[in-house]
Amino acid sequence: MSNTILSLDQGTTSTRAILFDAELRPISSAQEEFTQYYPHPGWVEHDAMDLWQTSVRVIRNVFADTVTDSGAYPAALGLTNQRETTVVWDAETGNPIAPAIVWQDRRTSATCAKLRADGFEAEVTKRTGLLLDPYFSATKLAFILDQTEGAREMARAGRLKFGTVDTWLIWNLTEGNPGGRVHATDATNACRTMLYNIHEGTWDATICDRLGIPIEMLPEVRDSSADFGETTLFSAPIPIRGVAGDQQAATVGQACFRPGMMKSTYGTGCFALLNTGSTPVTSQNRMLTTIAYQLNGTPTYALEGSIFVAGAVVQWLRDGLGIITDAKDTLELAQQADPEQNLYLVPAFTGLGAPWWDAEARGAIFGLTRNTGPAEFARAALESVGYQTRDLIEAMHADWSATPEDTTLRVDGGLSANPFAMQFLADILGAPVDRPANLETTALGAAYLAGLAVDLCPAPDEFAKVWRADATFTPQMDAALRKQKYDGWTDAIHRTLSKA
Template structure:
């Protein structure tokens, strides 16, 4: 058994990839699924769609790889984090659509908790802020909407837990530390669910899953025929951190998918940010957590989807680079893509998107450039906050991945506006790679951490080439645009 099957369950699609023992892709399959927006700021998924596309892509990837299922040594799972599923333990039926990490419906409740003085306690224990981004308030909302009277019959899970429950036929109600720490109910210092936070949110602890290491025995599945062990689990951003081999303190990665998430490895000690960044578990192996400082941007690649699907100014994501290159240098248009609020370091749940600097000459090219630039500006916001929290960080090399990292134009602008080197890896799909490595390492068919890190390769390094005065002027304009967008 020399193959690993990695499941990458994302926000807009599910992908399964078959890796060989050298972690080379030998087959993959991907399926999109519907997004549901019942109200402004609300985002939902049908849990059945998450499960169905998982099974379909697992089968598709194995078929495309042309291997026998019996050759698969283990399964790794990585998933969109914070998205909340609640289901009946007896029937396995969800009691509500999954509430997605982008959803802002509990913003008012979070404000009430802050006003009552609870945020410091929550941050001290969980590393997180009181924000609707996290699972805890989403879970409470589902209970309050008619499920509380039968809470003792229900199970809660992030997407990894929901998939494992179904893969194992309801025999395993488990998660890993990287997903648990994103719920706002997990004490990252003690490594346990936090009773006081659960009491504050009125969440019964009986609904919560068993928490394991990232590489552990999560149960077995027979959905492909022969039983295969599930051996690796990590939330998508932590999986990408491992896929980028950011195993040393001070290493930094940023993933550009639907959103953008930058993680800085802080070693065996969590950092309490003074700039509203998040303390989180980067990974946990052999019972020992390694921590990270994280900044989350809610809209990165999604801004390109908006240009395509919302405005219709492009037909494909690849067009944005060509348009950006054609944009009028005499115009400086800023797009603040706060479609579902602003994430770190601003955390303004009520902010909404805005565009500044429009003229009669503004067209698709200028809008495309502003969209790509917005990702660079937001990343600089995160790194400025990280440099303040970790003064010796300096201009650390940023390792990038995700779909938008394929754009040379966007990555060069990122390096320019950060005034720091940006390394793009040879394998862009580092999220699935991280999950595959966890499972393969646990199964004994993939290399250990040291060897895996030594094999990491860059496809290209982008070095800053922008004049310092221009950099400062552009970023000052961005900061002004953000100030005009914020509600606080």
């Protein structure tokens, strides 16, 4: 064994492994994409075996680069994963009984609508902190049990296991575990299933009964930094000691350990989490109440908001409009834009997320003039990310009055590398924006949780002290202009809403 930590990051489109040293600096990495399946409109599936096999291959590729010669295997493995994606498998054969239903999948919309019409959403929110939506695992699991021949009978006989992707990978990784295969998850993944009572810390019998889900097929829920068995698949045993859903792992990687701290990850969409400490805050603005991480049996809660389109708006400029050839082109174009033009782009391509939750809204552009061109489109696209983030933060402030007005936002994800977008974000928030020196925050968070469990990493307060910013963006816009621009955005949003 060495003082290195292996992080396995199983994402929606690719699987990646990163080996970190004892100072949590990346040493080596490997990544592999896998196939996405779209059998019907609104359906998104993965082959669960692809998720497993790519995980094995990327780990072996990292070891081939760094471990083979020295024979020094990592002291621990941390796992982070795409959340809500649902896998059901036969415990006797180890084979999935159906394709994995991905978090993006909307096939259970009608089921959710019926439950909502029956008045069940309030019960779900009270118990789980979530909205009644196909996004979460519960109705996906019920669908697999209902639509797969013989599944209900197998479930009643105790043969079937359910898990989000972390649980599926742990089950397979622990094939040779001394105590047998481990069927477990952590609190951050459990709380995204819509089956977990975040107040009691248990699977919720009322919701399971309503959906016909046997509690016996659900995994044991453990801390985010805990014993998840060991894997013996790589020549030497490696203990699995850290598990967290991807957005929560990024929260840990950003060292957002104090109440009031907030991180926002800018990928295809955007996920913002606000640490609310030991208090689960019930949102009045349709934000989600979730668990940020759980250590020593104690959950730390968060408010979460989702923006559907962040980096995807840049992809639209490239692939839809053809006005750029590379995402980096938006920086120069935005800087060239005419400051006298006030163009607003509302990227509601698939509806609006938090705090609006308007699935029927569609994208719109306001303020076009004869002189509007590619530069103005690029600037409006980048600015839309800042405006949407402010919408989230305004809602969070309304939900949790303890949020300090001068909270610094910590950012990560691909779009955080764009200085124009991050400067505008600071300007429209009227608050600093910190971009970390280590941008691998999701994998870093999983590695930290694993290292914490084997005493390689310091306690959270000490870890927070070594967090470093690569860049800090401070507000440069005066208050009057900030108000004018945000008022214009608010007007554009209300014109776009389907119920306006």
